[in-house]
Amino acid sequence: MRAGVLLKKSMLVAMVALIGLWFQAADGQAGEHGKKKEVKPAILLVTFGTSIEQAKAAFANIDKRVKAAFPGIEVRWAYTSKIIRKKLAKQGEQIDSPEVALARLMDDGYTRVAVQSLHMIPGAEFHETHTNARLFGQMADGFDRVLVSMPLLINDASMEKALDIVYKQMVPKERKAGEAVVLMGHGTHHPSDAIYSALMYKARKMDPNYLVGTVEGNPSFEEVRDVLVAAKITKAYLIPFMTVAGDHAMNDMAGDEPDSWKSQLAAAGITSLPVMKGMAEVDAIVDMWIDQLKVTMAHLK
Incomplete structure (x- = not known):
């Protein structure tokens, strides 16, 4: 009988201790959620991708000009083509999908992300990237904001400008x-x-x-x-x-x-x-993407 009473008392003490620990954890989490995050922006450049070595000069040119336009901002890349990503992986080169790249940015503590589409038109791949990026932006305790910047050709002015650049420079x-x-x-x-x-x-x-x-x-x-x-x-x-x-x-x-x-x-x-020669090897064309990105980055502030 005495043993049974002791067992019940021990269980009660354990339950009280567990409840106390739970409240401490909850208070700690509430403190984390209530704490204002440091603004840590990043840029994710998203393109179809390529496995052709000489074609990568175009991406190198974009990377250089984007980093010059946004000094101090983290710049990362993602390819939408699963076929190209797998092909490159077999060659020892690891390129993330947009979704994996966003997950890595979130895990690394970035709070605001501008996703720049390097596609020519707002087609299926752009809309898929846009949809998935928005879902990342809705995740609890994830990014503060995720915005997707438009591709190259979005209206009459952009079409006419691109055609004029190609005609005069290419x-x-x-x-x-x-x-x-x-x-x-x-x-x-x-x-x-x-x-x-x-x-x-x-x-x-x-x-x-x-x-x-x-x-x-x-x-x-x-x-x-x-x-x-x-x-x-x-x-x-x-x-x-x-x-x-x-x-x-x-x-x-x-x-x-x-x-x-x-x-x-x-x-x-x-x-x-x-x-x-690809369009991204022409600085004036790359600057059209960067102009889109500047608008998006202004909305991240």
């Missing part, structure tokens, strides 16, 4: 009147594919022989080829209208296979001269 000086300039965009199933048709319209208003086509959308290569043939063009400069001059530029645009743009134009009697 087209070889030796181009003669009557020779064409063809930009190769990626294209997409997303409604934002319509931007490329708008670009074609605007480009041809600047110069009738300035055209825009896409690999996987509209305007198609066939539409571009038919315009060139109808205009009796015999020479065209091909420029990748993409962040980097990667796989699409090397193979779909300038490759020696029969289905490349260069080969198909040759079959139509048109000589092609590829310009193997």
